[in-house]
Amino acid sequence: MENHLTVKLGEKKDRKGPVIFSEYKRGDAIRKALSMSREDILFELKDSKLKGRGGAGFLTSTKWMLTAAAKAEKKFIICNADEGEPGTFKDRVLLMEYPELVFDGMVVGGYTIGAQLGIVYLRGEYEYLLKPLEDYLEEMRKGNLLGKNILGKEGFDFEIKIVLGSGAYVCGEETALIESLEGHRGEPRNRPPYPINTGFLGRPTSVNNVETLAAVSHIVVKGGKWFAKYGTDKSSGSKLFSVSGDCERPGVYELPWGTKVSELLELVGAKNAKAVQIGGASGHCIPKPQFEKTLAYEDIPTGGSVMIFNDNRDMLKVLKNFMEFFVDESCGQCTPCRIGNVKLLEGVEMIEKGNYTFAHINKLKDLGRTMQLASKCGLGQSSPNPFISILENFKDEIFNRGNGGRNGR
Amino acid sequence: MEDKKSLRAPVSQKPHVIPKPEHPEYLGGSITVEINEKKLTVPFGTTILEACRQAQIHIPTLCHHEDLCVAGVCRVCVVEVEGMRTLQASCAFPITAPIKIKTTSNAVRKARKHIIDLLISEHYGECYSCFRNNNCELQSLAKEYGVDHYNFGHVTQPRYEVDNSSYSVVRDMDKCVLCKRCVRTCIDLQEVGVLEAINRGHNTHIGTFLDKPLAEVICINCGQCINRCPTGALRANDPRDEIWNAIDDPTKHVVIQTAPSPRAAIGEEFGQGPGKSFTGELNTALRRIGFDKAFDTNFAADLTIIEEGTELILRLYKALVKKEKVALPQFTSCSPGWVKYLEHFYPEYIDNLSSAKSPQQMFGALIKTFYAQKTGIDPANIVSVALMPCSAKKFECNRPEMNSSGYKDVDYGLTTRELAQMIKEAGIFLPEMPQSHFDDPFGEASGAGLIFGATGGVMEAALRSVIEFVTGKRVEDVYANADITPVRGFEGIRYAEIPIAEVGSVPKLLQHLIPDWNWLKGATLKIAVAHGTANAKKVMEDIKAGGKFSECHFIEFMACPGGCLGGGGQPIPTNEQIRKKRAEAIYNEDKSLPVRKSHENRHVSELYEMFLTDGPCGHNSHKLLHTHYVKRGKYIA
Structure with a gap:
């Protein structure tokens, strides 16, 4: 991991990509946006069909439109940089190498929705980025890209501040993030109401992923139609993938939506891959026969985490690791998530010991489906995904383990 | 939104x-x-x-x-x-x-x-060894959904230690289902904020600051959390065993005083709908259980009105006539939850608290002195029990200053729920008991004492006496049926002004303290009533800011929503509708009583003639009926 002394913001590695990693200069989007009306920016976004890059895939234009339409004295735009999904690190790369994209996107967002303050909720583990990012903001202030009457635009005042998270995975959920920002326990709120009308301090708030904001900067400069050229009809543009695991070239890749899993695997030099966990711990585990599926909201939606497992990996151990993560990271507020994950983990341990019945495992899968439906927030709603998909897709490997114990009856 | x-x-x-x-x-x-x-x-x-x-x-x-x-x-x-x-x-x-x-x-x-x-899999213990058996929301849900076995296992070992450090509230977190009702009660309904969820995920539990024992944090003992807990995780500190032992001990003379609210609610424990009083039936049941005497706390409430009312008159006299510096407005001190709230959150205002003890503690002091003398029973052998709708009363009777008789004035505070349990253990079905009266020498009590149970009741009782004392007119001539409706109801904070147009002559009881009432002529008495500490907080903040309530003369505060009838020792469930019904029961009973003003209670007059001979707020009554408070603050070592 980078030492904070060596972090030099904006220093780019040789990265190639059609959209995010394409040419961009600090302030371009702000300059362009300020010459446009707010409505035009929203139309441009609508043309781009940009969807939220955090994983949920809500239309950014709709989110901003609703926040812009909400009546309030104060509004906020929050950059969700609480990148905590296991296997994701693309936001860190964006913040370190392309901070201009993210911050310009925030300023554009502030202008569009009518916010006066942007808040970056920075993952606690990225503390070493705090100082460099703040220095960067200071530079922006000097260039009048932040502050009062930005770039001479009378009446447009916008500031950005950075708040450090405290290490809870659940705070990546937007309402838990807002609770945490307000100084409370990081627990998701009931929805509705949504942050777009009752967000930070009860005001209309747009919470956007780091990558979404970066995409906005390009869209404003190059146009929504240009952006929509890439990707598929339902998934426009490109996506950053954080690739890790059993491959020769792990790292952050920008690929258009609609790329096949197999194409990605080839690109990163993953030989002998038998499984790919897409979307992090809360995502889905894709077995070899499904490698021809595409990465897209309509096929395999993802926030960008790609973990590759080769033939030597024990999928039950992989599953156990994920379930341990969820037991640890559940906020403990709602019943299905707090206790359900423990029960699922116990099920994994039973299989590990060979002391289980299929009846019980099926009961747990059924419980998993309840958790998907009845949990309060996305964490509990997605935590059974690996349990269900790994047990389903790797049942031969898992239930025929040579563990000498009593296998399933 | x-x-x-x-x-x-x-x-x-x-x-x-x-x-x-x-x-x-x-x-x-x-x-x-x-x-x-x-x-x-x-x-x-x-x-x-x-x-x-x-x-x-x-x-x-x-x-x-x-x-x-x-x-x-x-x-x-x-x-x-x-x-x-x-x-x-x-x-x-x-x-x-x-x-x-x-x-x-x-x-x-x-x-x-x-x-x-899932909830049941984590819920330690068995229903038959739980005091909430048959009145547990988790149990009802299990029944409703036909749970007949542990689908996802069941915890076999306790994970938490029971916290019984507090005199009032016992916490058994092994039975907690993390519904957070107690948290919301404490922080949002009462604005005390002692309880909060601690840790995350499966390790989440409800705890206090730094997981300290409840006795060492700023809990005000109101017990509202108990009333809202769906399971057996929260309960009051139960003295039943000790009381049974005392009853079984032939050398002990066990007396019980009963507050007005329990009698208006105890029927609920026996399957009766809320809103019916069982005063007479309760007296009979208490004697059948084995209590030697059943006294009426309302008697002491009447006494409180005389003492607290006199104190108010004296404060006003000092402030208006003698121009001395005295703490005004005067706050009521009957609610021990409120008293502890003030001690923790607004310690700078403890001088405003009336020094008059609560009715429970006045009675306790009298039982082990006046009553002991009168009957010739050694106070060392008297066990004094107080039936209260309240968990904070358990704390109050254990306050070190509450032993003016030379003994612990009140030995045990018993909640409505606990007494109902004792009655059931004795094989008695309360609603079918014949009715009987309270025991002398405190047998008569007024309706004014009775309405102490409802929010605004203390104020109304005080006004019934003060108006008659000062104006010489009958309350009935000012307020129809002596129902002082401006102070009634369930509005969180109520404010009223009572103009004193004319004054009468000073009654005999007060003649040695006040020469005449001329100084009150044309004055306007400003009063307020607040119930629930969240409302108390609003009033206190207003006073601090020098607002309208800082100009009040007398303010009634009750820690619990609805007043005592919604207390932390009352039957579960308690909600707005039930509180209203209980209030109706209390006001209806008040209407039916022959004596409805504290100063017309002949036993109170007798007491001043025979025992507290130097009158209200005199030396004797100061020794027995008044107390002092502690500046606790929010930071406890």
Whole structure:
């Protein structure tokens, strides 16, 4: 991991990509946006069909439109940089190498929705980025890209501040993030109401992923139609993938939506891959026969985490690791998530010991489906995904383990 | 959208209440929804749960409580909303569009069963060894959903130590289902904020600051959390065993005083609907259990009115005539939860608290002195029990200063719930008991003492006497039937002004203290009533800021919503509707009593003639009937 002394913001590695990693200069989007009306920016976004890059895939234009339409004295735009999904690190790369994209996107967002303050909720583990990012903001202030009457635009005042998270995975959920920002326990709120009308301090708030904001900067400069050229009809543009695991070239890749899993695997030099966990711990585990599926909201939606497992990996151990993560990271507020994950983990341990019945495992899968439906927030709603998909897709490997114990009856 | 409650509670623990439209009949004011294919029109912003209840469709709940803000955490109340991917918590979902709801679909039934199974798997203990057996919401849910075995296992070992450090509230976190009702009660309803969830995920538990024992934090002992706990995780510190032992001990003379609120609520413990008093039946039951005497706390309430009223008159006299510096407004001191709240949160105002003890403690001091002398019983052998609607009374009787008789003035505070349990153990069905009277020498009490049980009652009782003392007129001539309605009701904070147009002559009881009333002529008595410490906080903040309440002369504070009748020792459940019924029972009984003013209680007059011979606020009464307080503050070592 980078030492904070060596972090030099904006220093780019040789990265190639059609959209995010394409040419961009600090302030371009702000300059362009300020010459446009707010409505035009929203139309441009609508043309781009940009969807939220955090994983949920809500239309950014709709989110901003609703926040812009909400009546309030104060509004906020929050950059969700609480990148905590296991296997994701693309936001860190964006913040370190392309901070201009993210911050310009925030300023554009502030202008569009009518916010006066942007808040970056920075993952606690990225503390070493705090100082460099703040220095960067200071530079922006000097260039009048932040502050009062930005770039001479009378009446447009916008500031950005950075708040450090405290290490809870659940705070990546937007309402838990807002609770945490307000100084409370990081627990998701009931929805509705949504942050777009009752967000930070009860005001209309747009919470956007780091990558979404970066995409906005390009869209404003190059146009929504240009952006929509890439990707598929339902998934426009490109996506950053954080690739890790059993491959020769792990790292952050920008690929258009609609790329096949197999194409990605080839690109990163993953030989002998038998499984790919897409979307992090809360995502889905894709077995070899499904490698021809595409990465897209309509096929395999993802926030960008790609973990590759080769033939030597024990999928039950992989599953156990994920379930341990969820037991640890559940906020403990709602019943299905707090206790359900423990029960699922116990099920994994039973299989590990060979002391289980299929009846019980099926009961747990059924419980998993309840958790998907009845949990309060996305964490509990997605935590059974690996349990269900790994047990389903790797049942031969898992239930025929040579563990000498009593296998399933 | 508007946040109804205080700023202290995190939004996740607050309701997002959409203000109900003033004219639901106007366009957009109402929405027609479809629940299980039945159409229903509800005001905009109604929650699905409320709508279902209107349509008489039962939705199971656990973390929901009428008194508290929305949590939406247990997920038992989930329903299907057409077009939504996931199930929605009906308690937390405001209806703002014409949605279609299914309350009993396969996914809903399965989810509810799963959730109940999960809760039970973590709920330590067995129902038959739990004091909430047959009055437990988790147990009822299990029954409703036909749970007949442990689908996901069951904890076999306790994980937490029972915290019985407090005189009032016992916490057994092994029975906790993390519904957070206690948290919301403490932080949002009462604005005390002693309890909060600690740690995360499966390690979450409800705890105090640094997980300190309850006795060492700023808990005010109000016990409202007990009343709202759906399971047996919270209970009052139960003295039944000690009391039975005393009753069984032939050398002990066991007496019990009963407060006004328990008699208006104890019937609920015997399956009777709320709103009926069982005063006479209770007296008989107490004697059958083996109490040697059954006394009426209302007698001491009448005495409190004389003492506290005299204290108020003296404070006003000092301030207005002698121009001395005295603490005004005077605060009532009957509610031990309120007293401890003030000691913790506003210690700089303890001089404003009336030095008069609460009725319970006045009575306690008299039983071991006056009564002991009169009957010739050695006070060392008297065991004095107080039946109270209150958990804080257990703390109060254990305060070190409460031994003016030379002994512990009140030995045990007993809650309504605990006494009901004793009555059941004795094989008695309370509603069928014949009626009987209270015992002398304190047998008579006034309606003024009785209404102490309801919020505004102490104020009304005080006014009934003060008005007659000062104006010489009958209260009935000022307020019809002597019902001083401006101070009644359930509004959180009430304010009233009582002009004193003319004055009469000083009654004999006070003649040695005040020469005449001329100094009060033309004055306006400003009074206020607040119930629930959240409302008390508002009044106190206003006083601190020099607002309207700082100009009051006398303010009644009760720690519990609704006053004592909604106390932490009352039958479970307690909610707004039940509190109203109990208040009705109390006011109805007051109406039926021959004596309705404290100063007309002949036993009180006798007491001043025979025992407290130097009169109200005199030397004797100061020794026995008055007390002092502790500046506790919020920071406890």
